[in-house]
Amino acid sequence: MNYRAIITDIEGTTSRISFVTDVLFPYAAKHLPDFIRQHQAEPAVASELNEVRKLMQQADADTDSCISQLLQWIAEDKKVTPLKTLQGMVWANGYQSGAFTGHIYADVAAKLADWHRDGIQLYVYSSGSVAAQQLLFQHSDFGDLTPLFSGYFDTRIGAKRDVSAYAAILQQLQLPPRQVLFLSDVTAELDAACQLGIATVQLTREDQSAGKHKTAKDFYQVQELMQ
Template sequence: MCVNESIILLDIEGTITSINFVKEELFPYAAEVLEDYVKTHWNDDDFKEDLELLKKQAANDTSLEGFIPIADDGEDAKKSVIENVLWQMKNDRKTTALKQLQGHIWKYGYDCGNLVGHIYSDVPSVLSKLLDEGKKIYTYSSGSTDAQKYLFKYSCMGNISSLFTKYFDTKIGPKQIETSYTNIAKEIGVNCSDILFLTDVIEEAEAAVKAGCNAAILIRPGNLPQDPEKLLKFRTMKTLDPLVNDE
């Protein structure tokens, strides 16, 4: 498969890291240490920023079922933050506030040696070859840019962060909205047609294509089944190897 595009834009979960790692290790770890993390880091600058984002998000969530408000101060505030975050996690929210906090919790886990990031074995070698061909590699994930950096720095394949030019998260826009991809192209300084987006989610690929990008679907072990008819519109791969092999 010949890659004509100069920019490779990578989704992460289900594309270059295992969904099982995210669902069975990262998310449970964040929930497990949340209470201790909030109490221990309450006065840290990073957490103060996280708290402000959580409060802003809470102000927009008041009409949602099961919503848990965040108290203003004291021990009640800590308890309410913990309960609000657990509520968001239970409902698999993709809010920037939640993702930023999770990223900081995961950094804590990586630093302590409690977490090691999963990366598929084909990823480093393929991305290295693409770089040798003059391609530039970016990521776009619902996880925060910080969470992405830690995953690559503390990965099971070693520190592979040097492979990536820049990281994008949902601050640039939701992943299933085409304007997010035009925003990324503007940020990079290229045309959408210069971008090949790789993901495991058809709706994300469709949004990228609407923006003028090219897209392909990764079918990794554990990924959710995709609509067979919609899949026919895209190139599909089980690994990244076809990007550098004549297949």
């Protein structure tokens, strides 16, 4: 493959979309309220609650009001950074307790290992927090895959449909765009990346509507397309 770095999305790309909607989101919705009440005085949690208050535009909002807002964001699948960070903290407990493992497709585990062995730098870019990304790959169905990755990006670097986010990622990678490949199932994300000259492949595992990008059903087909 003629790429020095591959950036991959998670939902619909490395993992079933339903893993997030059917496992992670319900677990967070169930356990988030008690987690916040128990840990709200800890600096990391307190800081995120303050960010929630800023987004609510209610500086004096009490803990229950913040919890209600967070649960509403979960129900609406909002890509809100403090929500993603707090969800990651709750999911850490779930992974570590063995309540679930991170779903990864078998072809993903195999090809990530191959690409890493070939010297390609691997990165994740997902709307979930970096901590949540690391947890999923650390506690995956195929064991700890985190040693394969060179880095992680989340919404702190920018929204996934904004060209500026990919410009910021390229700046951190210090690579020309033609040497970077981005994998996602979402056409709008791929559109943003390709505006900068980044190579793209759309994963169509769950019959997503294809755009103008090359498409692949799995990571084996990605390999075939990019040779």
